[in-house]
Amino acid sequence: MHNPKLTGKERFFKDDEIIVSKTDLKGHITYANRVFLKIADYREAEVLGQPHSIIRHPSMPRAIFRLLWETLEKKQEIFAYVINRTKGGDHYWVIAHVTPSLDSKNRIVGYHSNRRVPERQVLDQTIIPLYKSLWNIEQQDNRKTGLQQSYKALTDQLQSKGQEYDEFIARIINSRGEAA
Numbered sequence: 001m002h003n004p005k006l007t008g009k010e011r012f013f014k015d016d017e018i019i020v021s022k023t024d025l026k027g028h029i030t031y032a033n034r035v036f037l038k039i040a041d042y043r044e045a046e047v048l049g050q051p052h053s054i055i056r057h058p059s060m061p062r063a064i065f066r067l068l069w070e071t072l073e074k075k076q077e078i079f080a081y082v083i084n085r086t087k088g089g090d091h092y093w094v095i096a097h098v099t100p101s102l103d104s105k106n107r108i109v110g111y112h113s114n115r116r117v118p119e120r121q122v123l124d125q126t127i128i129p130l131y132k133s134l135w136n137i138e139q140q141d142n143r144k145t146g147l148q149q150s151y152k153a154l155t156d157q158l159q160s161k162g163q164e165y166d167e168f169i170a171r172i173i174n175s176r177g178e179a180a
């Protein structure tokens with residue numbers, strides 16, 4: 001997390017706002033709403049056609065993005081807590097609901113993400129400690145092994161609770177921060 005472009009300053013958006021973006025099959029941005037542009041501090045022309053990783057924050061564990069892409073490619077939706085980086089290096093947390101868009105032949109034609117304000121207690125009690133532990137596992141010379149091990153740590157942790165990822169997320173989203 002030694003990125004000189006990070007300010008350490010958190011940004012917030014309102015409970016009634018929704019951050020929206022759409023991508024093509026490769027994750028290149030094809031749409032970003034005004035709330036997206038405002039919080040991430042970009043103009044529309046700066047993000048259209050860019051990989052969505054343009055707002056990737058270095059403290060996001062890669063295992064979560066692996067799970068996100070594997071789920072979407074199976075034509076399933078996913079909820080995920082994500083920390084993003086603004087153009088100037090500030091950060092903001094979201095709870096994202098990402099879905100594949102399908103055509104009449106059931107082929108994936110793109111992806112869509114809606115993001116709302118996450119519960120602070122869920123972040124502090126569950127997500128930040130989980131992501132930190134996954135991120136730590138990923139910090140090793142062999143990137144591939146790091147990702148495999150952190151992904152395994154994630155699935156092992158869920159298994160020890162007898163939960164699928166979907167159930168785990170549904171439970172913490174609905175818990176409003178109470179003993180997740």
Ligand SMILES: Cc1cc2nc3c(=O)[nH]c(=O)nc-3n(C[C@H](O)[C@H](O)[C@H](O)COP(=O)(O)O)c2cc1C
Pocket residue numbers: 021022023026027051052053054055056057060065082084098099111112113
């Ligand atoms: C619809 C959609 C929305 C996405 N939103 C984000 C996002 O807000 N932040 C982010 O870091 N990655 C987002 N991603 C994942 C990125 O495409 C990418 O996998 C991730 O930033 C990791 O990039 P990297 O593997 O190049 O490090 C999104 C992907 C899709 C399909």
